[in-house]
Amino acid sequence: MSAGQLPRWVDLGLIPFLNLAAAFLVSGLVVVLIGENPLEAVKILVWGSLGYGEGIGFTLFYATNFIFTGLAVAVAFQAGLFNIGGEGQAYVGGLGVAFACLALDHYVPWYVTLPFAILGSALMGAAWAFIPAWLQATRGSHVVITTIMFNFIAASFMGYLLINVMKKPGSMQSETRTFEDGGRLPFLNDIFPSFGFGYAPVNLSFFVALAACVLVWLLIWRTKLGYEIRAFGQNATAAVYAGMPPVRIIVVTMLISGGLAGMMAINEIMGSQHRLLSDFVTGYGFVGIAVALMGRAHPVGIVFAAILFGMLYQGGAELSFEMPSITRDMIIVIQALVILFAGALEHMFRPTIVRLFTPSRALETKEA
Amino acid sequence: MNRFSKIVFSAVFATVLAAPAVMADPAIVYSVGGKFDGSFNESAYSGVKRFEEATDKTVREFTLERDAQSLQALRNFASRGNTPVVAIGFNQANALGQAAPEFPETDFAIIDMVVDKPNVRSYVFKEQEGAYIAGLLAAMASKSGTIGFVGGMDIPIIQRFLCGYKLGALSVNPDIEILSNMTGDTPAAFADPVRGGEIATSQIKRGADVIIQAAGGTGLGVLQAAADAGILGIGTDSNQNGLHPGKVLTSIRKRVDNAVYDSFQSAQNGSFEPGIQVLGLADGGMDWVLDANNKMLVTEDMKTAADAAVSRISDGTIKVHDVITEGACPV
Numbered sequence: 241m242s243a244g245q246l247p248r249w250v251d252l253g254l255i256p257f258l259n260l261a262a263a264f265l266v267s268g269l270v271v272v273l274i275g276e277n278p279l280e281a282v283k284i285l286v287w288g289s290l291g292y293g294e295g296i297g298f299t300l301f302y303a304t305n306f307i308f309t310g311l312a313v314a315v316a317f318q319a320g321l322f323n324i325g326g327e328g329q330a331y332v333g334g335l336g337v338a339f340a341c342l343a344l345d346h347y348v349p350w351y352v353t354l355p356f357a358i359l360g361s362a363l364m365g366a367a368w369a370f371i372p373a374w375l376q377a378t379r380g381s382h383v384v385i386t387t388i389m390f391n392f393i394a395a396s397f398m399g400y401l402l403i404n405v406m407k408k409p410g411s412m413q414s415e416t417r418t419f420e421d422g423g424r425l426p427f428l429n430d431i432f433p434s435f436g437f438g439y440a441p442v443n444l445s446f447f448v449a450l451a452a453c454v455l456v457w458l459l460i461w462r463t464k465l466g467y468e469i470r471a472f473g474q475n476a477t478a479a480v481y482a483g484m485p486p487v488r489i490i491v492v493t494m495l496i497s498g499g500l501a502g503m504m505a506i507n508e509i510m511g512s513q514h515r516l517l518s519d520f521v522t523g524y525g526f527v528g529i530a531v532a533l534m535g536r537a538h539p540v541g542i543v544f545a546a547i548l549f550g551m552l553y554q555g556g557a558e559l560s561f562e563m564p565s566i567t568r569d570m571i572i573v574i575q576a577l578v579i580l581f582a583g584a585l586e587h588m589f590r591p592t593i594v595r596l597f598t599p600s601r602a603l604e605t606k607e608a
Numbered sequence: 609m610n611r612f613s614k615i616v617f618s619a620v621f622a623t624v625l626a627a628p629a630v631m632a633d634p635a636i637v638y639s640v641g642g643k644f645d646g647s648f649n650e651s652a653y654s655g656v657k658r659f660e661e662a663t664d665k666t667v668r669e670f671t672l673e674r675d676a677q678s679l680q681a682l683r684n685f686a687s688r689g690n691t692p693v694v695a696i697g698f699n700q701a702n703a704l705g706q707a708a709p710e711f712p713e714t715d716f717a718i719i720d721m722v723v724d725k726p727n728v729r730s731y732v733f734k735e736q737e738g739a740y741i742a743g744l745l746a747a748m749a750s751k752s753g754t755i756g757f758v759g760g761m762d763i764p765i766i767q768r769f770l771c772g773y774k775l776g777a778l779s780v781n782p783d784i785e786i787l788s789n790m791t792g793d794t795p796a797a798f799a800d801p802v803r804g805g806e807i808a809t810s811q812i813k814r815g816a817d818v819i820i821q822a823a824g825g826t827g828l829g830v831l832q833a834a835a836d837a838g839i840l841g842i843g844t845d846s847n848q849n850g851l852h853p854g855k856v857l858t859s860i861r862k863r864v865d866n867a868v869y870d871s872f873q874s875a876q877n878g879s880f881e882p883g884i885q886v887l888g889l890a891d892g893g894m895d896w897v898l899d900a901n902n903k904m905l906v907t908e909d910m911k912t913a914a915d916a917a918v919s920r921i922s923d924g925t926i927k928v929h930d931v932i933t934e935g936a937c938p939v
Binding site: 398400403407411439522523564571 | 668669670671672673674675676677679680681683684698699701702706761762763764767792793794795932933935
């Protein structure tokens, strides 16, 4: 029952659509249970996320975060590694962005700062993934365990730095000083006023994220390293037998993965918050896992999945605003159902679909 | 988005948008901790309830899921004509600083932070003063000469509380030993009663016989562990004396409810004024609770000493160190 049995549009279009529809159907039942009109709820959710410029802006802003963390998980996934440390890698990546911005913002415009911020965030994120990668490659310590433990270490490490070293004096919040203009990416609303993104924090890093998608695609499907990563992910033993060095593949893949997760901080820190503050990641690293699963670890799929989750984040906020009885916890339930149906139960509809499509395909083959 | 689909969308959703017809209701935006966090936000919520009961008005509420939503929520309320719009928690200060100038006709208020704008009323509390009283009472109640402190997340506001607690304890017993632990480095540290209980137990084993919690939901576990071990706990933010009668020495209240109620009420009367409200012991913004549940624990001496300290802090004879404006704690 492999994917090859189905036409591409069914595999990549119809099945995800059915999974989503099922998720929304069950969510609708939950909405009915708490006594609200589910159609109204869907309307608000869609309108809130796509119905007006500012809503779209917020959706894209959240999507930018998810693209980075989704790509991070996807790259590791291609090598058969499950990097669930995106949360910590993104958090430490913020440090790289903050170093660049705090050092340069007084002296140069943002477009000079940006390359350093990208480099800094990727380096810090990669550094945070290095030890788990090394342990996995040489000692067999499973990355699932080590990366999640590194999330906690990241929280403690960053908390220490923000409270004791980098904190702006006199502030109640653990945060650095606010960056000057040289440390702020322009908002898309200022670049394209006609779109009417309003006050949405979507910024130039959206394009950095799209560029990262292209680069990841090139890396995975068009380079020797990418071939090694995929070969290692499909069958590690065969890859080693073919002469590919496992230690190098694991470490390099995890460094790329960590670097991508770290780059999420560009959007949050340099693009929106304009200061390094504690807990700015708030779960984007974990949702990246769902995004990567739903996007089939392919950059195109990840962009769509990231926008879908961006819609859920933005539309969900709008929904709990318009319908006070739908609390933020309800929104999390709806998001969880989408993850459940799209990720965990991905194969639920597949057998039926395959049965539906097999006769006609068999016929085609005969005629041919 | 082109013009046509814009029209379609607005037609379809006109009904949705037209729904909030009642204007000029007050609104409140709770912080990420959530409305029922058993301490800070819940105290704000009790101010909301009190106002709703007193006036028959409905207060529109929103709970943030992440800080990035704050600006959106404040603008949404303001653009629908809600006033005043009250932001709970210092994390919303940046957002309010942006939202307030966009809606000069709307009154805003913020708790725990100063936002210097002509239509914002800022309420800040001198937690260190309340903590001083707690430390003083703890040191006097302790027989072992060791007292404990369990904080939530390691953030400046909790360190300020810790510093006040230490100063208060040392003021009555210069030899007292003060054990202090923070629960963690993430906001989850404010919602982990099991870990709170474990930390309290370890402090009890090291000799502490009075332990204060400054840890939100985690603190419930601290008070439980103290009560189970037969020693005394001290509550914070709201009155927690009744949780374990006879086992909670006192509660240091931070009257967020009064601040919220005051902002709603003054807007209602048309007497809303911008500016900074610094609430401490002197004006009842912080207080310590003596009720039927703890009166057998607080001796006459302790009450006299606490009251004396309250009046000396109020008139400025004692100035309690504030780690946020004055730098690291001297002790």
